[in-house]
Amino acid sequence: MLFKNARIENSAASSDIRVTDGVFTEIKSQIEPLQSEETLDLNGNLVLPPFIESHVHLDACLTAGDPVWNMSGTLFEGIECWSKRKDKLDEQDIRERVNRCVRMYAQNGVQYIRTHVDVTDPELTALRALVALREELKDIAEIQIVAFPQEGILSYPNGKQLMRDAVALGADCVGAIPHFEFTREYSVESLNFALQLAAENDRLVDVHCDEIDDEASRGLETVAARALELGLFDKVTASHTTAMHSYNNAYVVRLMRLLKMSRINFVANPLVNTHLQGRMDSYPKRRGVTRVKELLEEGINVSFGHDDICDPWYPMGYGSLRDVVFLGLHVCQMMGYEEIMNSYRLITDNAAKTLHITGRYGIKPGNPANFIVMDAENWYDALNRSAAVLKSVRNGKTIAEASPARGRVLL
Ligand code: 17E
Ligand code: FE2
Numbered sequence: 001m002l003f004k005n006a007r008i009e010n011s012a013a014s015s016d017i018r019v020t021d022g023v024f025t026e027i028k029s030q031i032e033p034l035q036s037e038e039t040l041d042l043n044g045n046l047v048l049p050p051f052i053e054s055h056v057h058l059d060a061c062l063t064a065g066d067p068v069w070n071m072s073g074t075l076f077e078g079i080e081c082w083s084k085r086k087d088k089l090d091e092q093d094i095r096e097r098v099n100r101c102v103r104m105y106a107q108n109g110v111q112y113i114r115t116h117v118d119v120t121d122p123e124l125t126a127l128r129a130l131v132a133l134r135e136e137l138k139d140i141a142e143i144q145i146v147a148f149p150q151e152g153i154l155s156y157p158n159g160k161q162l163m164r165d166a167v168a169l170g171a172d173c174v175g176a177i178p179h180f181e182f183t184r185e186y187s188v189e190s191l192n193f194a195l196q197l198a199a200e201n202d203r204l205v206d207v208h209c210d211e212i213d214d215e216a217s218r219g220l221e222t223v224a225a226r227a228l229e230l231g232l233f234d235k236v237t238a239s240h241t242t243a244m245h246s247y248n249n250a251y252v253v254r255l256m257r258l259l260k261m262s263r264i265n266f267v268a269n270p271l272v273n274t275h276l277q278g279r280m281d282s283y284p285k286r287r288g289v290t291r292v293k294e295l296l297e298e299g300i301n302v303s304f305g306h307d308d309i310c311d312p313w314y315p316m317g318y319g320s321l322r323d324v325v326f327l328g329l330h331v332c333q334m335m336g337y338e339e340i341m342n343s344y345r346l347i348t349d350n351a352a353k354t355l356h357i358t359g360r361y362g363i364k365p366g367n368p369a370n371f372i373v374m375d376a377e378n379w380y381d382a383l384n385r386s387a388a389v390l391k392s393v394r395n396g397k398t399i400a401e402a403s404p405a406r407g408r409v410l411l
Pocket of ligand 2: 055
């Protein structure tokens with residue numbers, strides 16, 4: 001199949017893309033169709049690699065208000081609401097919601113999803129369901145599962161064993177939540193445990209790290225130090241790290257050296273953390289997003305995630321990572337021309353590094369023919385006009401499409 005007139009990744013000129021047996025085989029300015037080759041004109045629209053959701057909680061998706069709404073808007077009330085909802089979890093419930101949610105993502109051009117799954121549940125109901133769904137949904141999206149101890153590893157009964165069981169059942173990554181553990185000692189021990197567990201079982205690591213406005217929350221230095229010492233390096237990701245927003249600059253300068261040496265990745269979730277953080281502040285209220293601009297300037301890998309789709313922590317969301325980038329650029333003050341133009345990388349290439357899929361991701365010959373077409377001429381235009389994802393192609397097959405929204409002014 002031949003796709004004509006694609007503007008790949010903001011390029012001024014358009015290219016043609018040949019796909020054979022679900023794989024990119026040729027990409028250049030003009031390709032003549034072979035006899036009886038199917039051809040589709042992309043009309044000079046923007047073509048990008050598929051979006052990657054590098055941080056979401058699929059087990060909780062689409063449960064907002066059930067059984068109660070989070071009225072304070074804090075992370076901690078969210079955890080309480082979720083704990084009530086967890087009592088009602090069963091496999092069918094999770095299947096139904098995750099199926100809906102992954103299709104919402106598909107409509108928005110997302111084909112790769114890293115989901116955190118709460119394993120502070122003696123039955124591991126959500127984890128078992130997601131392990132099955134990872135296989136069942138693989139034609140729509142590639143799902144990575146993080147064993148996420150929402151209520152702590154040391155501070156939850158049998159927490160360590162539940163983490164080991166989750167890894168044995170097939171979790172791809174090991175998580176932790178140091179800022180929620182009862183004590184600082186527990187938080188350090190939980191991180192030592194989690195990174196060791198990952199090292200022993202050849203898993204990736206993704207820690208909910210310092211998601212709190214407490215400048216004394218310093219799980220990050222422990223994550224980075226263990227990543228370095230255990231040789232895990234970029235297999236390790238620190239998500240949220242919102243306390244870093246509140247650290248003093250002298251400490252951040254010291255910390256940066258370790259962060260660079262450790263080569264760990266970061267995921268910021270600007271939609272959700274601007275909503276959850278700063279809740280104990282009067283005025284001025286903190287933005288509650290980690291130091292994205294400064295991390296990127298230091299050459300550290302950062303991606304953006306949505307974190308929640310209509311759940312106890314965030315009452316909105318329909319799977320659009322474009323919205324996440326739009327808000328993130330504002331809140332992180334990354335509105336220079338190049339920053340805007342290149343910001344799609346926060347939900348494509350940078351996220352691919354975090355998920356460790358770079359070897360088979362991207363629009364180039366030899367890779368699976370996965371890409372999206374947006375109703376825009378470049379990413380700046382796509383962001384500014386909330387452009388639709390016209391097409392999402394996976395292994396050469398169109399898995400989602402939309403018609404461009406067109407309006408008229410009558411005067
Ligand atoms: N759980 C948590 O600890 N933090 C979050 N941001 C969400 C769930 C969404
Ligand atoms: Fe999260």
